[in-house]
Amino acid sequence: MSQAASKRKDICFSYTVEDGADVFEQKSRCLHDATPPCIAACPIEMPIRSILSKLESGDVDRAALEFLDKAVLPATIAQFCEGYCENACVRTRLDEPIKMRELELFLYKGGYELPKKRPLPINKGKRICIVGISIVGLTCALLMLRKGYSVDLIEPSENLESAHDELSSISKDIFRLGVLEDYRLLQSYDHFFATFGKSFDFKNTVNYEAILLPHDHALPSGEPSDKQDNADYEDSLFKAIQQEGTLLVYIKDVNDVVEQIALGKEISKTIDQFAKHKIIIAPRTRESISAQFPISDQVKKEYSAVVPPITMLEVASEEAGRCLQCNCDLCMNACTLMKQGRMDPPYYIVEAQQSLKTQRRLHDKLNIRRVCGCNQCGLCREICPTDVDMGSVYRRSREIMQATNEMPEVFYDFWLRDLADNEEHAFVMTPDSRETVKYLYFPGCHLGSSNPNYVLQSYRYLLDQFDQDVAIDIHCCGAEAIWAGKQDMACGISNRFLDSWKSLGHPIVITACSSCRKYLSAISDAIHTISLWEVLDSNLFLPDEKSHREGTLTLFDPCSSRYFPQEQQAVRSLLEKSGVEFADFPGVPDHALCCGFGGLIYPANPKLFFEILQDRTSQSDLPYLTYCANCNDAFLWWGKDCNHLMDLLFDMESKKHFSHAKDISDRRKNRRALRRSIREDIFMGADSETIESHESIHLILTEEMRRKMMSQLILDSDIQRVIEQAERFNNRVSRNGFFVSYLMIGAVTVWVEYSVIDENTFDVRNVYSHRMKITGDQQHVG
Amino acid sequence: MSDNPSIKSPLFCERCKQELELKEVRLEYLGNTFSHIFPQCPTCHFVYISEEIVESKIKEVEMLLEEK
DSSP, X not given: OOHHHHHHHTSSSOOOSOHHHHHHXXXXXXXXXXXXXXXXXXXXXXXXXXXXXXXXXXXXXXXXXXHHHHHSSHHHHHHHOOOHHHHHOGGGGTSOOOXXXXXXXXXXXXXXXXXXXXXXXXXTTOEEEEESOOHHHHHHHHHHHHHTOEEEEEESSSSTGGGGGGOOSSOHHIIIIIIHHHHHHHHTSTTEEEEESOOOOGGGOOSOSEEEEETTSBOTTSSBGGGOOOOSEEXXXXXXXXXXXXXXXXXXXXXXXXXXXXXXXHHHHHHHHHHHHSOOOOOOOOOOOOSOOOOOTTSOOOXXXXXXXXXSHHHHHHHHXXXXXXXXXXXXXXXXXXXXXXOOHHHHHHHHHHHHOSSOOTTXXXXXXXXXXXXXXXXXXXXXXXXXXXXXXXXXXXXXXXXXXOSOTHHHHHHHHHHHHHHHTOOXXXXXXXXXXXXXXXXXXXXXXXXXXXXXXXXXXXXHHTTTOEXXXXXXXXXXXXXXXXXHHHHHHHHHHHHHHHHTTSOEEXXXXXXXXXXXXXXXXXXXXEEHHHHHHHTTOOOOGGGOOOSOEEEEOOGGGGGOHHHHHHHHHHHHHTTOOEEEOOSSTTOXXXXXXXXXXXXXXXXXXXXXXXXXXXXXXXXXXXXXXXXXXXXXXXXXXXXXXXXXXXOSSSSTTXXXXXXXXXXXXXXXXXXXXXXXXXXXXXXXXXXXXXXXXXXXXXXXXXXHHHHTTOOHHHHHHHHHHXXXXXXXXXXXXXXXXXXXXXXXXXEEEEEEEETTEEEEEEEEEEXXXXXXXXXXXX | OOOOOOOSXXXXXXXXXXXXXXEEEEEEETTEEXXXXXXXXXXXXXXXXXXXHIIIIIHHXXXXXXXX
């Protein structure tokens, strides 16, 4: 399945995995605070980010101590490590890897000494025996000494220098410059005892907790150790056998110096655990990072690699500063919701998990503003290197909250009533009443309500282009039901569409809104969709000259266009051919953003809604151009100079009696006007629209009042209804010559202060609303 | 909740032709109930809630309850 197709597949309904498990699985994929490639590659898990961060800021002391502590044998590491981290360094994708080995040498030569910690009293008097000098053995010995154990080293060679002859696996240089140097660290402990020139004899064993032996050393029985079949623990690197309360550890050959140190660390942990609990716990396996670790745009990239050797702090700091401090923060930087929360990505998942619980305990904190603040734009999943999908988690949360009656009704009430209004008057019409068609034009419910001309002009074009073989369907695609978490409603809508589409003969669906396209495509793979823009572009459409706009425009791709790159391309092609100058939206490069409307976050999270609008509209001083009615109207409402692509393609002036909607009340009017016009002007039929009684009321409203109504999602018709019942039943109070009444409409109570001009005309002084209900008062419910 | 701000001029119920009186009224939201003193018609029980109270108190409580 192509990438675009697989993204479409699980957009809305197919959240079939067990919710809780899936959420945690996503959390485990999150790369934030995951081990970066350099540390994952290092056998001893050197804390590279931390050391480099300290070094960059000049905190050499702490950087050095951190290095010494983790290296255990610092001379050996600093001089002879092969640089696993450098091979895995993400910075290599920009220029060169961080010169970690040079920096470690710099720290090592600083002459720092690890302060001795006070040994644990529990370990006092416990003894370990290391047989033969080896890197594994010395590492283990040092770590045990740090913990307060006493260590006996028994080396058969006559002296330290000649011990090298026994060690075939390391070179003379490593022994001389590394091992011998690090050996002095052991000598600084007063509970370290070395005996040379003697072989290890099991009979002379003191009460050791553990004895570390080379793999070819004999068992206490005298047999070779590989004859022992039932080891208490065995893996490829060491074998452990319990013998009367002592742990015998046989080390196998390991080639690489750093791997040997890593093995020594593992063994010291095993011995320590055995000494405490007399059981053997297998060491954990190192994690590996397979995903491509992303490079954040926020990091500094300007430094260039230094030329070794590094002898000065300024040079070391600069090199350390080249470290990208790999920690994936792509979603946090791209998504306004995640940026605003200021939490690390995995915590968003944990927090969202609260809302997925169908039975929540009292102290489980659900962050409803965040769940209902997600625009459902899909950017997080697109940008995440491991496809973590916060959007789907939040969508599912809303579904569960609706199902358990935990969603405050007011959050989606207005939009769902608006959807119901659209559906009540929606229809499918075919030219000449034909049964099947080749094309179905699905403009979406907001395009026509924004401006009826958008739908009328484009539909006329399609009818002409395709020889009348185009039906029109002005239902809703179900996006808003999905965003509101109303699963059943959404399923009803998509089933209706599917049935209608089948009975029309499986036509190709032409969309004029990429969100519609996203949700219609997800209903069935059999539904083929194409955007109006692709149709226009491929049919060599020439825009109306009168519609041309001079100057450069900033092109804002609507969020759902991310799933349809061919649509984005077609738009650009149309603009180029029309001679329109445009620039791409800065925002997050190469990624479409949400305008703020998506996900219906207003009124559930107004603060975030305003923040997003402010951010989007201030990214460029140029006028905006977009091809989604919601984006266009959201920007216009915020005061931004913006056009819909339709404005530039078709002549909007020819039908003067339609105007662009300035607010939600205009949209309702436009919706009815569009239906009327399609029925009467295109299909030459009659429109059977009934006028309700309250609609005959004429309101005098100032601009300011309209803006106030818009922000509280109150319609003209709501006010008409309040006044109508107030006048008819005298349900009103008066003060100073004006009247006040209220009515419960949907989830809110709407108050209107008005004065009477004449029988049908009212001057609206003030409008306000609240969500609380007045109890025990039934007569004012609308 | 504090008391209502002082009324500038009396509120008059048009239906019952009488002045509203301060009474304790119960409001409800998301399963929680509150009492507060509001002008109310003694006959038809029309309750008057001013915009000031909505902006100063009611909105805040509604927001808190939604986030609970």
